[in-house]
Amino acid sequence: MAIGSRRYIRLAKILGLSLERHSPDVPRAVITDSADPALHDLYHASIPYRPDWHDGGFLYKFYLQDYSPFQRTLYLDCDCLVVHDLSHIWRLFADVPFGVEGTQQSEGDFDGDIALMCRRLGVASIPRFNGGMYYFTQSDEAIAVFATARTLMSQYDELGLRLTARGSRSDEPVLAMALASHGIRAVDDHGSTMRTPIGIEGELKIDVLRGYCRFTKAGVVVTPAIVHFADWRTLAFHYNREALKLQIARSVAIQPERVSRGVDAICNPLYSFAQIGRPLLPVLRRGYRKWYYR
Numbered sequence: 001m002a003i004g005s006r007r008y009i010r011l012a013k014i015l016g017l018s019l020e021r022h023s024p025d026v027p028r029a030v031i032t033d034s035a036d037p038a039l040h041d042l043y044h045a046s047i048p049y050r051p052d053w054h055d056g057g058f059l060y061k062f063y064l065q066d067y068s069p070f071q072r073t074l075y076l077d078c079d080c081l082v083v084h085d086l087s088h089i090w091r092l093f094a095d096v097p098f099g100v101e102g103t104q105q106s107e108g109d110f111d112g113d114i115a116l117m118c119r120r121l122g123v124a125s126i127p128r129f130n131g132g133m134y135y136f137t138q139s140d141e142a143i144a145v146f147a148t149a150r151t152l153m154s155q156y157d158e159l160g161l162r163l164t165a166r167g168s169r170s171d172e173p174v175l176a177m178a179l180a181s182h183g184i185r186a187v188d189d190h191g192s193t194m195r196t197p198i199g200i201e202g203e204l205k206i207d208v209l210r211g212y213c214r215f216t217k218a219g220v221v222v223t224p225a226i227v228h229f230a231d232w233r234t235l236a237f238h239y240n241r242e243a244l245k246l247q248i249a250r251s252v253a254i255q256p257e258r259v260s261r262g263v264d265a266i267c268n269p270l271y272s273f274a275q276i277g278r279p280l281l282p283v284l285r286r287g288y289r290k291w292y293y294r
Helices: 006-022 037-041 059-067 087-092 114-121 140-153 171-181 231-235 237-251 256-292
Strands: 029-032 045-048 072-076 080-082 102-105 126-129 133-137 200-207 212-217 220-222 226-228
Touching (some): 006 029, 029 037, 059 140, 072 087, 126 171, 140 171, 237 256
Antiparallel strands (some): 212 220
8 A cells, every 4th residue: 555645655666676576476566546657667556546435544454355456465564575485475374364463362452452352252362463464365254354344443432442643543453353253363473474673672684685584572583574664664774774775686787695785885884883872762763753643
């Protein structure tokens, strides 16, 4: 989905470049209102955005099945970056009509009280996941999940769910409740599909041209094929260094490994020097969020 702001158009281009490199044979589609030829060149299908179908926010995610031209769809937020082949993800979700990576939880917080959600639904647990990646089929089961999600979204306040920092309704807890209503559980990928580097421990090791990503999250080492640079992280160093590598590699006849080494040689020392100001990062993040969500 790439609509409105030029920021989202740029992110969709970077995602398209990473998909082109690591899963070139998988058909790619973008939902957009942009006429940017560089964006359309990176996707096999450009699908017109339909604002009349929904009222903004994240509600569009519950119409993805109507947008998608495919029998099997892997949806990615545009602030994701693909770092290696995605074949294993299709195999992981091969036997489910609707797939999310995550864990089943019966208590805690997920933009609302999970225990209360379970009691409302009469279920033992709900799937908890990051909404940057969804898998679904054009099946009756998936149609029913999307329909239930749209109904629950209309009851958002009654369900006691919190608004996001942008003041919009969140898709994740609503879809979690819809999936639980239809007996669909989260799938454990052992850290191999999609992760966001929120709250990581130690260094983020990533190279989009050499095809790897590795970091520690919640005490577990993960090696995701898709990195979801949520919130302000597309403005940060690692995302933009890797985006630069993709852009250069597509435009010059140089081996990708050499491009990667060259970009690292120039950018990494500058980043290391900038770490002197690292204690200021929390202040900068708060300032960014106050500006971005104004």
